[in-house]
Amino acid sequence: MAQPAQASHAHRSYDAPVQSGSAGDALSVVGGSRLAGEVRVTGAKNSVLKLMAAALLAEGASTITEVPDILDVAIMCELLRRLGCEVVHAGGQVVIDVPAALEHRADYDLVRRMRASICVLGPLLARCGAVDVALPGGDNIGSRGLDMHVDGLRRLGATVVSEHGYLMASSRDRLRGASIWLDFPSVGATETILMSAVTAEGATVIDNVAREPEIVDICRMLQQMGAQIDGIGTSTLTIEGVDALHPVAHAAVSDRIVAGTWAVAAAMTCGDITIRNADPAHLQIALDKLATSGADVEAVPQGIRVRMGRRPRAVDVVTLPYPGFPTDLQPQFIALNAIADGAALVTENLFEARFRFVQELARLGADVRTDGHHALVRGRNGLSGAPVEATDIRAGAGLVLAGLVADGTTVVYGMSHIDRGYAGFVPALQGLGADVTRI
Numbered sequence: 001m002a003q004p005a006q007a008s009h010a011h012r013s014y015d016a017p018v019q020s021g022s023a024g025d026a027l028s029v030v031g032g033s034r035l036a037g038e039v040r041v042t043g044a045k046n047s048v049l050k051l052m053a054a055a056l057l058a059e060g061a062s063t064i065t066e067v068p069d070i071l072d073v074a075i076m077c078e079l080l081r082r083l084g085c086e087v088v089h090a091g092g093q094v095v096i097d098v099p100a101a102l103e104h105r106a107d108y109d110l111v112r113r114m115r116a117s118i119c120v121l122g123p124l125l126a127r128c129g130a131v132d133v134a135l136p137g138g139d140n141i142g143s144r145g146l147d148m149h150v151d152g153l154r155r156l157g158a159t160v161v162s163e164h165g166y167l168m169a170s171s172r173d174r175l176r177g178a179s180i181w182l183d184f185p186s187v188g189a190t191e192t193i194l195m196s197a198v199t200a201e202g203a204t205v206i207d208n209v210a211r212e213p214e215i216v217d218i219c220r221m222l223q224q225m226g227a228q229i230d231g232i233g234t235s236t237l238t239i240e241g242v243d244a245l246h247p248v249a250h251a252a253v254s255d256r257i258v259a260g261t262w263a264v265a266a267a268m269t270c271g272d273i274t275i276r277n278a279d280p281a282h283l284q285i286a287l288d289k290l291a292t293s294g295a296d297v298e299a300v301p302q303g304i305r306v307r308m309g310r311r312p313r314a315v316d317v318v319t320l321p322y323p324g325f326p327t328d329l330q331p332q333f334i335a336l337n338a339i340a341d342g343a344a345l346v347t348e349n350l351f352e353a354r355f356r357f358v359q360e361l362a363r364l365g366a367d368v369r370t371d372g373h374h375a376l377v378r379g380r381n382g383l384s385g386a387p388v389e390a391t392d393i394r395a396g397a398g399l400v401l402a403g404l405v406a407d408g409t410t411v412v413y414g415m416s417h418i419d420r421g422y423a424g425f426v427p428a429l430q431g432l433g434a435d436v437t438r439i
C-alpha cells in the first residue's frame with residue numbers, strides 16, 4: 001500500500017509563495033502509470049481558513065485539527081499574527097491564541113497572496129467594530145465580486161466604504177440582527193454575514209445561503225463556541241446573537257475536492273485508489289458521474305474506493321453551488337473527458353475564467369472548444385506530453401491528471417498553485433505509483 005497523502009512538506013518553509021520558475025516549481029510527469037493504493041485526505045482548505053478566522057471571535061486559545069500543511073494555511077497564520085494573535089502551526093493542528101484587543105487591518109501584501117484573507121472581514125468587524133481589508137486579487141479565475149458581502153454588512157448596520165484599495169467597514173454600536181437575502185448562494189458572503197451576525201444584537205435570518213459542507217463545518221464550530229444558529233445545512237440560517245463566544249477545539253471537515261481529485265485520478269489511469277477520511281455523501285454527484293463513466297465506486301470504512309477497468313466514457317458536467325457539481329472539480333473532469341470515449345459538454349456557472357486552462361490542455365493534444373461558459377470536450381485516444389503552465393490550484397490538478405495519462409513527459413509549471421491546495425501531493429502521487437519528480 002502507498003504512503004498516506006499527508007506527511008510530506010513538513011520541513012518546507014512557506015514564508016513566501018514560490019514564484020513560477022523557481023526551484024521545485026515544476027513537476028515532471030511521465031505518463032502511463034496505473035495509480036493504485038491508499039491515500040488519506042486531511043481537513044478542507046476552504047474550511048480550515050475560515051475556521052481560523054472564526055477563532056478571532058473569541059478571546060483565548062482555540063485549536064483546529066486536521067489542518068493541511070499548505071501555503072494558504074501559512075499565509076493565514078501570518079495574517080492572524082499581524083492581527084495580534086499568537087499562532088502555532090505544527091503536526092496538523094493550529095493553535096490560535098486571540099488577545100482581548102485585536103488589530104483590525106489585513107494588508108494588501110497578504111490579501112493579494114491569498115484571496116481567502118477576506119474571511120477576516122466579518123469576525124474583525126464583530127470583535128473590533130471596524131475592519132480594513134485590502135481588496136483581493138487571488139486566483140486567476142474570474143471577477144469574484146464582494147457586493148453581497150458589503151450589502152449584508154450594511155444590513156447589519158455597518159458603514160462600508162472602499163477607498164485606496166481597501167474595503168473599510170465600521171459600526172459605532174454593536175451590529176444589529178437583520179433579514180438578509182443573498183442573490184446567489186455565495187460561499188464567501190454566507191461566511192462573512194454569518195460570522196458578523198453571531199454576536200449581533202437580536203436575530204438575523206439569512207436566506208439563500210450556501211450549503212457547502214465547509215459552511216456546515218463553520219456553523220458547527222461557531223455553535224461549539226456558543227453561537228445560536230438554526231437551519232444548518234439548509235438554505236436559511238437563523239442566528240440569535242449572543243454577547244460573547246468562547247474558544248474551542250475543532251476538527252475540520254475532510255477535503256471533498258482533494259478526495260474528488262484522487263477519485264478522478266483512479267478513473268483516468270485505470271487505477272484502484274482507496275481514499276481515507278473522505279465522506280462520499282459530500283461528493284455524490286461527482287462520484288455518480290465517475291460511475292456513469294464506467295468506474296466502480298464503493299463506500300468503504302471512513303472512505304471511498306474507486307476502481308476503473310476500462311477507458312472512461314465521456315460525462316457531461318454542470319457546475320452549481322452545493323449540492324450541485326463543484327466548480328473546484330471541473331478542470332479534473334475536463335481532463336477525464338479529454339481521454340474519454342465520446343464527447344461531453346461541460347458548463348461552468350461559477351467562475352467565468354475557469355476555462356482558461358483548456359489552452360494548456362490543448363498543448364497535450366486535447367480537443368476542447370469553449371463558447372462562453374460551455375466547453376465541448378471530444379475525447380481523444382491519447383494525449384501527448386508537453387510543457388504546460390498551471391494558472392490556479394484546480395487547473396494545476398487537472399493538468400497533472402492529464403500528464404499522468406499522456407504519452408511521454410509532461411512538465412507542469414506553476415506547482416506553487418497546486419501547493420496552495422494539495423498537501424503532500426507529489427509524495428502521495430509517488431506512493432500510488434506515479435512517475436513524477438519535482439524539478
Ligand code: EPU
Pocket residue numbers: 046047049116139142143144145146147148149150184185186187188189327328350351352393394421
Ligand atoms: N460573487 C459575487 N458577489 C459576491 C460574492 C460572490 O458576484 O459578493 C460571485 C463570484 O464572483 C463568483 C461566484 O459568486 O462568480 C461564487 O463565489 P463564492 O462567494 O461562492 O465563492 P468564494 O467564496 O469566492 C469559495 C472557494 C472557492 C470555490 C467557491 C465555490 C474559498 C477560499 N474559496 O470561493 O474555492 O470555488 O467557493 O464553491 O473557500 C478553490 O479552492 O480552488 C476555490 C477557488
